[in-house]
Amino acid sequence: MRDLFATLPDDPPPLPPGYLDTVLARGRRSVRRQRIGVAAAWAVVVLLLAVLVVPGVPLPVQPAAPSTKPSLPDRFAGYSILTSTVTSAPPGRAIALYGYGNGEAFNMFQSLVVGADGDTYRRVDAMEERDQPSALLAPDGTRVLLGDERGATADLILVDLTTGKRRSIPLGDPVGVRLLAWSPDGRHVAYSAAPVIRTDExxxxxxxxxxxxxxxxxxxxxxxxxxxxxxxxxxxxxTAAFAPDSRRLAVQVAQTAHLVDVDGREYGSVPIPRGRELAADVGWSPDGTFLATVPWLMDGPFNGTSGGDTSHGTFLWKAGDVEFVPVSGGGTAPAPVPDVVQLLGWRSADSVVVATINAAGHVALVEVHLGAGTRRTLSRFDTGSTCELGTQSCQVFDLHLATGLLTDLTVRHAGRPHRGPWPMVLNAVVGVVVLGAAFLLWRRRRTRRARLE
Known part of the structure; x- marks a missing residue:
């Protein structure tokens, strides 16, 4: 080493003019670049957190204000596990309540409402907690009433879609409940109740x-x-349906529709043809002159002398026709409406909304003008292979519309679905992943810089 230094000249060559200033400037530029790189990396992290996590944070949510006219999307959104709940983010009034999903390999069913004033989708968590029981949607779309299919229940649950709050309605001794119809004015609900015994039958x-x-x-x-x-x-x-005045209702027992008022007085009856039943909840025409009937879903001794089966929990699949029976002796009934899976409500005395299904299994909502028989498709369901993690097609069941909103209903172009805040567990997982990736990136840059030095 001493010999090496001895070879060096006594006077080192002079540095180029401005060399020291250039070295210092380059050093400062390198530091600035490092700082800019670190700042950019953290900016990316913050942006990812904003994009991925912030949409899932349960911020205070105000339901959509009712628009001038209720509307129906021209296409219902597909299945998503990221759909929030009514309790977490109240959606406001709904135009539809329905079950959605599949259970080929494992059950991934959702009970959903879709907004009447925007593309808002929410899971009705109260129904999921009771294992998707049958339910009714209020005519004005602001409430959902549900029972319990797991056995006898001591209460009904009323869910307010505008606030997310629930109200328990006691029934006295526990009974099995079948919800039948909701009056147009929203005040009364008809239901059938009986003691039930758990059985494997x-x-x-x-x-x-x-x-x-x-x-x-x-x-x-x-x-x-x-x-x-x-x-x-x-x-x-x-099965039952209220009259348009909300003071009377028709209730089917065997093959007779008994006409009673809300005080319990019976004042008449209408025979129902064998093999048919009063259309549930929506069977009384808006002008009060006809009852709409549909075929039994299937034959079976479920109702004593009559047949039929409930449609709850059954995918929309079987098409039939809607036939009309005069409430009184007079009047000419409209011609039957063919190729109907479910009667959903009335736009007017001569116009109904029905669910239909094509050969490929795609469900659509269609307006049918009685007499002329003309049809207009209002909306379609996304039944593509998006259920069960993309392995199965999606199926629709327990479909209800807010019948009181159909008169003024418009059809809107379906936009990006607003599904509300993500579950907190998912927020935590995404946050941990993003922060972990940011830490590994910072650690790698720091190690690389240390090696260079």
Whole structure:
């Protein structure tokens, strides 16, 4: 080493002019670049957190304000596990309530409402907690009423879609419940109730509804007071529909529709043709002159002397026709409406909204003008292979529309679905992944810089 230094000249060559300033400037530039790189990396992290996590943070949510006219999307959004709940983010009034999903390999069903004032989708978590029981959507789309299909229940649950709050409506002694119809003014609900015994006769499907359909007694619930009135003469109550004045209703027992008022007085009856039943909840025409009937879903001894089956929990699949029966002796009934899977409501006295299904299994909502028979497709469901993690097609069941909104209904172009905040567990996982990736990036840059130095 000493010999090496001895070879160096006594006077080192002079540095080029401005050399020191150039070295210092380059050093500062390198530091600036490093700092800019670190800042850019953290900016990317913050941006990822904003894009991925912030949409899932449960911020205070205000339901969509009702627009001038309710609307229906021209296409319902597909299945998504990221759809939030009514409790977490109240959606406001809904135009539709339906079950959606599949269960080929494992159950991935959702009970959903879609907004009447925007493309808002929410899971009705109260229904999921009771294992997707049958439910009714209020005519004005602001509430959902549900029972319990797991066995006898001591209460009904009323869910307010504008606030997300729930109200328990006591029933007294536990009974099996089959919800039948909601009055147009929103005050009364007709349901059938009976003691139920858990049995394996029907497997795990419709245990409560099948037993109640055999022996259930009609009850009228006044939602303003929470009190139910039992009408023991109307038994077994099979299906029902309120008149447009909300003061009367038709209740089918065997092959007769009994006409009663909300005080329990019977004032008439209408024979229902064998093999047919009163269309559930929506069977009375807006002008009060006809009852709409549909074929039994399938034959079976569920209602004593009549056949049929409940449609709860059954995918929309079987097309039939809608036939009309005069409430009184006079009047000419409209021609039957063919190729209908489900009657969903009335736009007017001469126009109905129905669900249809094509050969490929795609469900659509169609407006049919009685008499002329002309049809207009209002909306379609996305039934592509997006269920069960993309391995199965999606199926629709338990479909209801907000019947009181159909008169003024418009059709809107479906935009990007607003599904609300993500589940907190998913937020935490995404946050950990993003922060972990940011830490590894910072650690790698720091190690690389240390090696260079």
């Amino acid at each position: 029907f497997g795990t499907v419709n245990v409560v509804e099948a037993q109640v359909a055999r022996t259930g007694t009609l009850r009228l619930l006044d939602l303003s007071t929470g009190r139910s009135t039992e009408l023991p003469a109307i038994k077994p109550a099979w």
